[in-house]
Amino acid sequence: MSTDTLNKDILRGGQFLVKETSCEDIFTLEDLSEEQKMMRESTKEFVDRELWAHWERFEKKDYAYTEETMRKAGELGLLSVAVPESYGGMGMGFVSTMLVCDYISGATGSFSTAFGAHTGIGTMPITLYGTEEQKQKYVPKLASGEWFGAYCLTEPGAGSDANSGKTKAVLSKDGKHYSISGQKMWISNAGFCNLFIVFARIEDDKNITGFIVENDPDNGITLGDEEKKLGIHSSSTRQVFFSETKVPVENMLSERGNGFKIAMNALNVGRIKLAAACLEAQRRVINEATKYANERIQFKTPIINFGAIKAKIADMATNAYVDEAACYRAAKNIEDRIAIREAEGNSHQDAELKGVEEYAIECSILKVAVSEHVQHTTDEGIQIFGGMGFSADTPMESAWRDARISRIYEGTNEINRMLAVGMLVKKAMKGHVDLLGPATAVGEELMGIPSFDTPDFSELFAEEKDLVARLKKVFLMVAGSAVQKFGPSLEEHQMLLMSASDILIQIYLSESAILRTEKNAKRFGEESQSTQIAMSKLYLFRAVDIINQKGKEAIVSFVEGDEQRMMLMGLKRFTKYTNQPNVVALRTQIADKVAADNGYTFD
Amino acid sequence: MSTDTLNKDILRGGQFLVKETSCEDIFTLEDLSEEQKMMRESTKEFVDRELWAHWERFEKKDYAYTEETMRKAGELGLLSVAVPESYGGMGMGFVSTMLVCDYISGATGSFSTAFGAHTGIGTMPITLYGTEEQKQKYVPKLASGEWFGAYCLTEPGAGSDANSGKTKAVLSKDGKHYSISGQKMWISNAGFCNLFIVFARIEDDKNITGFIVENDPDNGITLGDEEKKLGIHSSSTRQVFFSETKVPVENMLSERGNGFKIAMNALNVGRIKLAAACLEAQRRVINEATKYANERIQFKTPIINFGAIKAKIADMATNAYVDEAACYRAAKNIEDRIAIREAEGNSHQDAELKGVEEYAIECSILKVAVSEHVQHTTDEGIQIFGGMGFSADTPMESAWRDARISRIYEGTNEINRMLAVGMLVKKAMKGHVDLLGPATAVGEELMGIPSFDTPDFSELFAEEKDLVARLKKVFLMVAGSAVQKFGPSLEEHQMLLMSASDILIQIYLSESAILRTEKNAKRFGEESQSTQIAMSKLYLFRAVDIINQKGKEAIVSFVEGDEQRMMLMGLKRFTKYTNQPNVVALRTQIADKVAADNGYTFD
Ligand SMILES: Cc1cc2nc3c(=O)[nH]c(=O)nc-3n(C[C@H](O)[C@H](O)[C@H](O)COP(=O)(O)OP(=O)(O)OC[C@H]3O[C@@H](n4cnc5c(N)ncnc54)[C@H](O)[C@@H]3O)c2cc1C
Ligand SMILES: Cc1cc2nc3c(=O)[nH]c(=O)nc-3n(C[C@H](O)[C@H](O)[C@H](O)COP(=O)(O)OP(=O)(O)OC[C@H]3O[C@@H](n4cnc5c(N)ncnc54)[C@H](O)[C@@H]3O)c2cc1C
Structure with a gap:
């Protein structure tokens, strides 16, 4: 790997909260190499040919067909992307692995689960923890799909x-x-x-x-x-x-x-891959819903023309776009971290282990956020189809049912929410991420007099980035104060942890989207990114709402009196827009683009 | 009927928004007569015996069993509650009709749909619009379950x-x-x-x-x-x-x-009955989920002890309680209105028609709110069961699937959201509800200087009622300004209408809960209502959040500059708490009570 990457001071896990990331430093779907794009294309073709075309067979509980298609996936090399070449794999990087998990998830959750259980938790513990003999004996068979x-x-x-x-x-x-x-x-x-x-x-x-x-x-x-x-x-x-x-x-x-450590590490990787596996599932639902809304006529007009439908399409597309941004950002961080570790002389195995472990917080964040988005999107998919959405003859109802599992396995979303904050606090305690300094600074800022300067927000995302920086202060204020108050017994205050976690999640996602769009606007021109700009702004607006709400729930519940008033004031200050975005206009703009393209075209 | 009821200046449909309701004037589940309680008991027994006990038969698409149980329901008189005695029915009032719809909905959505389609939209158009001959010929057969x-x-x-x-x-x-x-x-x-x-x-x-x-x-x-x-x-x-x-x-x-008019009126009644039919469905899920959470041990403790689970149970119970309050409040309004019309010399048919039509706004509000709550509750039900929630062997998964239809039929929730606001605006135009006066007053209040007096909020719900009164101002401010700006073309601004509708819904529901609890606290003592007080406060807190969010989305999108700033300021003022409730404490209190009772015991 290039010393470039090595020298780059890439963020450690959880550090996104206290360090500013430059848009040049995040990886986006638009950065895929030619090889990766080909990988994606062949995955998509496989899905269309073998899965989507035989979608009802999955619905009919044709387990044999699942096995058969898994075998075919093996023949195409799709099961071996993450496996090192020395064990019969393709030895592609983490991003490529994510890509396959992502694009294979389009058709049915049955295949995606079989794929994930096999390549992820079924194979990976051996590649990550196995002895040389174990790896030689088992991994090639698993990589080829001879064994599952x-x-x-x-x-x-x-x-x-x-x-x-x-x-x-x-x-x-x-x-x-x-x-x-x-x-x-x-x-x-x-x-x-x-x-x-x-x-x-x-x-x-x-x-x-x-x-x-x-x-x-x-x-x-x-x-x-x-x-x-x-x-x-x-x-x-x-x-x-x-x-x-x-x-x-x-x-x-x-x-x-x-074993417990193996299990937990397998789950870390599993979580981010599961998030990826909720991406194409979203895109497909958006595509189907958009097609339907473009065609379905009620009150003499295609229903896509109704604002109620546009709002749904806009939110659905926005979630998918933001999720992509966050998933691939984290994936590349992991890939880079693995490369750095390897360059430092660690074995690939060790490097990979530590690389993923480093971003366990992000993995939990992504698992929760994306699994909830895919549920929301499939739910709206049904609603857009109206009565037809309730019919098993349209692809919405199975998508909705299939999505439900993702909030349960690989650690329930409750467990992952608590882990995300819990791990962060632990990292801070260990000194791996300096939260205390920034949290103290926020505390001091709260006491001080706010600046009344009108900032210059003329550049693209200037206000949004300023806002994201302040949202981080909300987290630091709430979590910092909670740690101070409860110390190690914080973990017993689950409702508080849940609120903090939701704040954390929204920060990571909204920042990722803005950085992705900023990077692309810089290189491809702002004009080309107008819808993506709208989506990034819309998501942030919604994130601010959630953070306001969750922040308030926490503050009114665990501090009182003057401290409460001060923190509520801080919440207000940190979530304030100077220029309110017109969210109806944003949603309309986004939906109109998706409608015109007859589907999601931002990946 | 007593002249008492007649003389009471009962609210017209939609008027809740501009008139204060005294808690003595709302009907609650706690006001059921002995006869109604017996009706409820026999409905519950029927459900336990014939439906719940054979729940898998419904899951196995045993349509014949649905028909068989419908026939049994007929034998027990459950199909004829709403039918006048002259046509072989029991001629019970609207509240009793609602009760049966409610308590019959506990086991499976299949039966509830069959029941609703038959007794509601299948029979009612004849009782409401039929000629004497048509009624004599068909209604007795339908009421007895000889015909469906x-x-x-x-x-x-x-x-x-x-x-x-x-x-x-x-x-x-x-x-x-x-x-x-x-x-x-x-x-x-x-x-x-x-x-x-x-x-x-x-x-x-x-x-x-x-x-x-x-x-x-x-x-x-x-x-x-x-x-x-x-x-x-x-x-x-x-x-x-x-x-x-x-x-x-x-x-x-x-x-x-x-026909269109018949169809719409049938749907009005259908909507409020559908809302009722999402009540017992919620209670049963809460009961099952609570039982499970009390029994399921992880980390050496019943999972009910985890804050994450308590938060769910508390929200689920709260929604059910609030929904009950709103449904029975409206049901009795309808019943009273029918009685008044009859006393005024109208035929029962005419009286019933007009009675329901009067509260069409409330019917739409209830349909939307309660169908969304039952979805949320079943979703959390699955989550509380963890992996077992995904299994068809537990009652959560079918409850979740069954709940999904309620947001689609009897008018989709999008249509009903728009209707609620649309009908209200029309009523205002016709002078049936004076919105203009109050909206103008709110406008003037916005210009004025707010009072800085510290109000005396020592009495039960003093602050909450003050807040509800201000939430109404949010609606008047947003909707009033929108009507002024867009006039009749308002109906094209669906995103705005949706926001306004969400505000309206939250007002009706939170007010209903507070009034129910206040009434009961007055007669049974505050102590006896401590959990209900907590639920009413928790719901209001969440309602304020939603109203804040929806209000903001509307305001930032359709007004600009000074007007925007003024309205945002109004929003802040109208949604302000003097004493923030501790929502963690509220949720914990509620969940602990439900856990101790091993289920929902507030009906
Ligand atoms: C299980 C089931 C049982 C049913 N039982 C009966 C029955 O017994 N009798 C009967 O007559 N019907 C019945 N229906 C039909 C049901 O009433 C309709 O499905 C429902 O009214 C929605 O109509 P649709 O399916 O055509 O959806 P559409 O009207 O095509 O709606 C599609 C989407 O567009 C939205 N939309 C439509 N118009 C607008 C608008 N103007 N503005 C904004 N958004 C809009 C909808 O909200 C929805 O999201 C049943 C349906 C189901 C699924
Ligand atoms: C379709 C399917 C496929 C699966 N595949 C596999 C597989 O291949 N291999 C495998 O090993 N497992 C698999 N699982 C199991 C899955 O990982 C578990 O279901 C999941 O970890 C949750 O455990 P549980 O079902 O025992 O729920 P529980 O742990 O009993 O959880 C019940 C509820 O309590 C909550 N809860 C639990 N502990 C806490 C806490 N400390 N604080 C707050 N809330 C808490 C949970 O969030 C949940 O809401 C699968 C499950 C399903 C449904």
Whole structure:
């Protein structure tokens, strides 16, 4: 890699909150290389040909078809993008991996889940934590789609509290194998996988341990029936029962007691990939909804002409655009961080591990935000279709059902919300991100007299960037004060944490969108970005609303009297527009463009 | 009826916005008569026994079971509550009718839809508009459940634009019958009904005409296949094709060209009943979710102990409580208005028609608000169940899917939002509600200097009621200014109308909750109402947020410069709390009570 990237003082995870990012320093979808664009095209073609065209088969719970298409994806190399070349993979970077997760998610959540469970949590623990032998033995098969993987963490009694599982691993007397017994639940790909990553407890260890377990019915492995699910109907999800299943000791993943760490790191990557996998799902829904709204006539006019419909289309497109900006920004940060670590002499494995771990906060932020956006977009998709949206004959109803899972797995959105803030606070404590300094500065600013100068906001996004900088102060003010007040017991104040988290999320997303658009406006000209400018402004306006609301909920609940008044005053000051944007005009402009293009064309 | 009720200067529809309502003047669930309570109990028993216990049959699209249970409901008299005694009904008042719609909605949306389509839009057009002969001939059969009814308004090309249908009715040469031809779509109960209310156009009439059409396959009536739907799986929904179907002239409903009016009035009643039918659905979900959260252990503690879960339970319970308050308030207004009209010498038919029409605004408000609340509650229900919420083996997933229809039928929520404001503006134009005076007063107040007195808010709800009065000013300010600016072309400014409508909705709901609680606190003691007080305050807090947000979106988009600044200042002034409520404490208090009761106990 170029020393350029190396020398760049790239942001550490969570630092976006206290450092200004220059638009040149963020990666956007518009920066894709030719190779990446080709990758994207072939992914899209695959989706159109194999998935979208046979969409009803997924709805009809045709698990065999899921397996068949997964096999085809393997033949096309789509399963091996993230796998190093030395293990039969394409060894492409993190951005390329994200691209495939993104564009493969367009048609049905069933495929996307199968794909994610296999390439992400099913394969990655081995590439990230496996010994050389384990990697040589298993990864090439998984990368080619000859074998499929599944990930067995959850148990009936251990979901969010993943480390509390009861599955046991008992070492044999001769010390040659472990005997695993226990019940795993909600295992994606269970119905057709060849290999399980299984987490089990050895003796009374505090933490669980990971194992690679080959699927062999003669080895005490049985499956429950297919779960009857709300959505992702052709994703195979079954219970897996292990009864004295023998696993050679050399199949332990990493060290004894390291399982919880593996599980958490696998989930970090899983989270950002899941966010990516909610992007094309959004675009497709926007496309279908726009086409329908352009064609459907009521009151003698295509319904797209109604402001009520335009508002929906505008918000849907805006969310997708902003989500793209945030996802690819973080993806490239991770890629760069991995490269830096490698250049520093770390193994690829170590580098990748640390690279992703570094941005765990961003991964949680993205998981929450994008999974909620895809739900909102599919919901509006149904509404735009009216009665037809309620019909399984149109693609909206399955999209809505499929979207629902993303707020539950890879850590529920509640867990991820709390993690995002929790990890940030921990980083601050450890001195990895200096929150204390900036938070103190905000505190002092609150005491001081605000400037009454009228700032010069003539340049593109001058006011918006100023506002984003102030939104960060809201977070610092609220979280800083909460940490001071509650110390380590802050984690018990979940309602407060949730509010803080929502503020954090909105900051990251709105900033990402503005930077993406700014970068593109600089190189391609402002005119070419007029809709994107509108979307960035619209999103920020909505973000400010959310931050106002969540900030207020927090402030009125945990501080009183003068302190409360001061913080409410700060909230007001930090969320103030000098020039209010005309949001009706913004929404109209955005919707008109999407309508004219008959779909989403900003990726 | 007592002259008491008659003399009471009960509010006209829409007047809640400009008149203060005393808590003694609203009807609440706590005012139910013994007879009504018995009605409620037997409805609940029926639901437990026949519906809830066989809930999977509905999920399995067992349409025959829907029909069977409808028949049983008929035997119990549940189909005839609203039908006058002279036609075999129980002739109970509007509140009782609402009660049954409410409590029958607990188990599955399939039954609720079948029930609503039959008793509401399938039967009511005849009781409201039928001739004596038509009523004698059809209503007793429908009231007993010997026959079932369906309502054929929608066509492939005519949904929201219901008056644009292409179905034709051609008078025979001998003048004895009409021949009806056309295609109707999305017809609930089509699969087992004996009678259709059909809307068709005679010649090139501007408006459609209603007909009572007996179901007879030998008379050119054929059905499409059952629609494959997202939810309400055992509600029979099919296309109905009429091909030269002969209908005797005496089966015309009301007069030629009156069909659109009939359709709209049927929908008015349908809307408030639909709102009621989203109440028990909410309560059941809250009960199930609370039970689960009390039992489900993660991190060594029942998940109900987590603030993130408490916040959900508190919001869910609050919405249900507020919705009850608003629904029964309006229901009794309608009942009283009918009684007044009857006492004035109008026929029951006329009185009922006018009574409901009077509160069409409230009916639209309720339809939108309650259908969105039930969606939110079912969504949180899934989330509280975590992965199990995604499983069809728990009652959350079907509840979520079933809830989705309520935002689409009986007029989409977009249409109803626009209607609510549109009708209000029309009423003002006609002088039925004086908006101009109060709007002008608000305008003057904006110019004046605000009072800096510290008001005495020591009494229960003193501040909240003051705030509600100011929220009304927000609506008057925004809508008043919009009417002035756009005049009749206001209806083209849908985004603005949507914002105004959201403000209106929040005012009605938050006021209703406060009045309900105030009334009960006065008679049963404040202590007994402590949770209800918390819910009323919490809802208001959230309502203020929404009003702030929607108000701002409107103001920044349609006024500029000084006027904008003045209105934003007004918005701030009108939404200001003197004493901020501690919303974390409110939510915790509410959730703790629901958790302790293991469910919703406020009805
Ligand atoms: C379709 C599907 C596929 C899946 N695939 C896999 C797979 O391949 N492999 C695998 O191992 N797992 C898989 N899972 C399991 C999934 O990861 C879990 O469902 C998820 O982690 C939530 O756990 P739970 O279902 O036990 O919910 P719970 O943990 O019981 O959560 C219930 C509720 O409590 C909340 N909650 C829990 N703890 C806290 C807390 N400390 N603070 C605040 N709120 C809290 C949650 O947010 C949620 O709202 C899958 C699940 C589904 C539904
Ligand atoms: C399960 C089910 C049961 C039903 N049962 C019955 C029944 O028993 N009898 C019957 O007659 N009908 C029934 N319907 C039809 C139902 O009433 C219609 O679906 C509904 O009125 C919406 O009409 P549509 O589907 O044509 O949507 P459209 O009218 O095409 O609406 C599409 C979108 O455009 C929006 N839109 C339309 N016009 C405007 C406007 N002027 N301004 C802004 N936005 C607008 C809508 O809000 C919606 O978002 C049923 C529908 C379903 C799904």
